[in-house]
Amino acid sequence: MPIIHITSLTHPGVEVFSTLTEAQLRRELEPDKGIFIAESPKVIRVALDAGYEPLALLCEERHIAGDAADIIARCPDIPVYTGSRDLLAALTGYTLTRGVLCAMYRPTAPCVADVVKNARRVVVIDGVTDTTNIGAIFRSAAALGIDAVLLTRTSCDPLNRRAVRVSMGSVFLVPWTWIDDIEGQLHPEGFVTAAMALTDDSVSIDYAPLKEVPKMAIIMGTEGDGLAHEVITAADYVVRIPMAHGVDSLNVAAAAAVAFWELRAR
16 A cells, blocks of 8 residues: 655656546546546445446545545555645645545446346437536436436546536446447337427327337437437437426436436336
8 A cells, every 4th residue: 555645746646636638538548448537435435346446546644544544445556645635736726525536447438239238228418518417417317217328429428527526426336338329229229219309299208108118218418409400300209398487498417317217117
């Protein structure tokens, strides 16, 4: 358990926590896997329990024998960088949540067929770029019985630090991967697609036949413009959440939670 006390922002090895962007973490340090940052002891424990491999820890000195003690004991072979709270905040650019960060290796993304193999309900996140919304959707997916999450390439990375934190580690609990052809990859796996959109011919979310669909993919769109026309027209169903008081729509994370519950597998 190498405890390394740092006094400089340029100490060798800490660049993973400071100067590298999210894109660089994904591609430059480990081109075959990449790296991501998990924040807070609770989230780090969830990642470790799910089998994610740690690379290094960064924590405030007071947490070495405190909140991070069990994590350090579980990861005896990785470096643990520590220093004052002010130094670590200057290093990372923000005050650490619960004083602990863990750099972890990014696993290889599985194929869609493997992720949905035994699933009854999946969500497709199409073009959602807000990290908070991604994290919130994953948290609702884990809580409300969604078996897998699929993301188009235009969506935010679920292993973005903020998305991971907002999800409270749920990104490690629900299988997920990237999808390139929603209908082309899901129809062969037996899924009916339901695009969440407000259109003239959409059906209400409580439409009875939806409850009987054995395998459904719920498609959620961007925060501003919603789903593209071609995505809506290609879907088997277009589904709306009825609104009151003249409200035209919900935030995508809130709409996802409603859809997950109402369209859950019976």
